[in-house]
Amino acid sequence: MTVVDESGVHSVMIRFCKCPNSRTPDKQLFELGMFPALFTRLKTVFTFPVLNSFLLDNLECGTSVMNYYSKLRRMTSSVFPHLVPDRQWRQLKFLKWNGFGHKSRQPNLGKLALFCPACLQPSVNVPQPTECDGNHPDWIYARSLVMDGNFKVEHLHPTHPEDEVWLTDGRCFMVTRQAYQSHLTNAKEVIQMSECNNHRAVNQANMSRHKLEATGIGGCACARHGCFVPHSIVDFQKGER
């Protein structure tokens, strides 16, 4: 079996326990701290430290899966499989961090992401207005949000759309796909030419989008601390649209 670890890629013999009351092989691997690439054919496993390390590299250094592969491959000069469960790992962590670990309940929309800890959220970090003793003025529940976007991130159409799987569809920061698609088809398009010579967002909105699935990304954040609002981020099709 191929074991991918922070120290590189190794070929290791692994025998599973076959006692009558033993767990299934994939669960035995999880107990050893290994994440299989495929749950049915156990050929490649990733250790939990390598997956954590990749998530950190990805977050802080912007390392892509490809680059991370190459680093490990260079460390061992061995073949590296193209199947990495990094997205599934991230998904499992989201479920764990947000308290869905040992329960079979399904997370609601936006429930795998946290909103700003400093902004007041009734029944999270402040009591519901009805439970208040009257000493709290109403304005403390007011929230100010800002909306903005990035018009440079581009996303190409996937080569094999049928292979795409949405793991956290609408349960994290991005909005639900289906609902957004139907909103886009129903929404009326207003063509607005900018008076300003060089207003990028508006000018781009009137340009063709070629082969891109998305030409930008935007959403809401709290105005004071800049934390994104769960289930509020959308892809732009053209400019600010």
Ligand SMILES: [Zn+2]
């Ligand atoms: Zn045994």
Ligand SMILES: [Zn+2]
């Ligand atoms: Zn805030």
